[in-house]
Amino acid sequence: MAEFKITDLTELAAVDVDGSDLLEIVDFDADESKKVSITSLQTSLVTTSAVTDTGALMESELESVEDVKALDQSVSVGAAPVFDASNMTNVPSTPGGSDTEVQFNNGGAFGSSSGFTYVNGAVLTSQNINHIPLTISLASGQIDDGFKLKSFAGIDLIRLTKDGKVVAAGGVEVSGSQVTLSSRANLSDDSTGETSFVSNTNGSNTDKTNLTFSFTSISNALGVKKGLVINSGFTPSSGSNTYTLAELNPTINQTGGASGITRAVYLNPTLTAAADFRAFETANGKVKLTDTYSAGSGSLDGSLLELDQTWNTTGAPTAFKINVTDTESNAASKILELLVGGSSMFYVKKNGVINGTFPTSSAGLDTGDLWNDSGTIKVA
Numbered sequence: 001m002a003e004f005k006i007t008d009l010t011e012l013a014a015v016d017v018d019g020s021d022l023l024e025i026v027d028f029d030a031d032e033s034k035k036v037s038i039t040s041l042q043t044s045l046v047t048t049s050a051v052t053d054t055g056a057l058m059e060s061e062l063e064s065v066e067d068v069k070a071l072d073q074s075v076s077v078g079a080a081p082v083f084d085a086s087n088m089t090n091v092p093s094t095p096g097g098s099d100t101e102v103q104f105n106n107g108g109a110f111g112s113s114s115g116f117t118y119v120n121g122a123v124l125t126s127q128n129i130n131h132i133p134l135t136i137s138l139a140s141g142q143i144d145d146g147f148k149l150k151s152f153a154g155i156d157l158i159r160l161t162k163d164g165k166v167v168a169a170g171g172v173e174v175s176g177s178q179v180t181l182s183s184r185a186n187l188s189d190d191s192t193g194e195t196s197f198v199s200n201t202n203g204s205n206t207d208k209t210n211l212t213f214s215f216t217s218i219s220n221a222l223g224v225k226k227g228l229v230i231n232s233g234f235t236p237s238s239g240s241n242t243y244t245l246a247e248l249n250p251t252i253n254q255t256g257g258a259s260g261i262t263r264a265v266y267l268n269p270t271l272t273a274a275a276d277f278r279a280f281e282t283a284n285g286k287v288k289l290t291d292t293y294s295a296g297s298g299s300l301d302g303s304l305l306e307l308d309q310t311w312n313t314t315g316a317p318t319a320f321k322i323n324v325t326d327t328e329s330n331a332a333s334k335i336l337e338l339l340v341g342g343s344s345m346f347y348v349k350k351n352g353v354i355n356g357t358f359p360t361s362s363a364g365l366d367t368g369d370l371w372n373d374s375g376t377i378k379v380a
Helices: 009-014 019-025 038-045 048-053 065-070
Strands: 116-118 122-124 147-150 156-160 165-168 173-175 185-187 197-199 334-340 343-349 354-356 370-373 376-379
Touching: none
Parallel strands: none
Antiparallel strands: 116 122, 147 156, 156 165, 165 173, 185 197, 334 343, 343 354, 370 376
């Protein structure tokens, strides 16, 4: 090897040096001030740029050498490293896809069609007819609700209970699969001035039904079967509050040539065979009918109560029947009484005695009218 002196470290850039010759390039007979230590040579030769040029990595470039050494799988482009919750934190809420979209498919890529999209809310779209948009599986022995929708203030708006009931904030329950709420329905808080259920269907649409309850046919002959049950209570200790369990408030305005039938309540059963069908029955309480319209003006002549029945039987039906259980009552009690303007015109006492306000003269009476001739009932 040729011997030469290096008096300036910048000259090393022009020297092709092998590591084994490092000791030979130093002139130990030279002036002490001109000698170069091995450490200085290493520092000058092994620079970051020199290492980078060779494709290597300096330890000083790493935040933590130990963390790099701990990697046990490739993280290069095209690799498929697997991480779990124990070593992943602060994962971005939107890993890819279009703005406001979180997507997933079997290929692991984010496409233009999403399964879950957050815009003004959450839209769950089934991408296949065999797919279920949302499945919530409860733990065995679940003790709390399975699903809740809360207001901004954190108040429960709608709850799906562990036993399958949908409960609105006002306490309205829709249980099981027997009830279908049709149309644009709103379940709202039933606090003061509010209602528990509001249905806002456009009545001008043809054959539109606001609310439909569809029940499957019940074939079991045992037990008591009920289609719809409304349970409520009213227990005031004072005051004169008015309580109504169910209220219907239709507005009817038929003008011009309109003459169709309008109804508030319509029962239309199909009686294929019925031993004792009762279209309407009350176990307690009175039935009161008040009408101020049917005969209240003009030439209207509607009836307050109209009963129509078809008799086609060998039996002996009764069109109008009253059955009173008289445990203890006043002797003047009446089975039937008819009044006009608050004045009694005709009545039947509980012992069967008939009384009424009969005219005392036959003058002006129609044929067949009854009149009182000094205590004797006569027919005109």
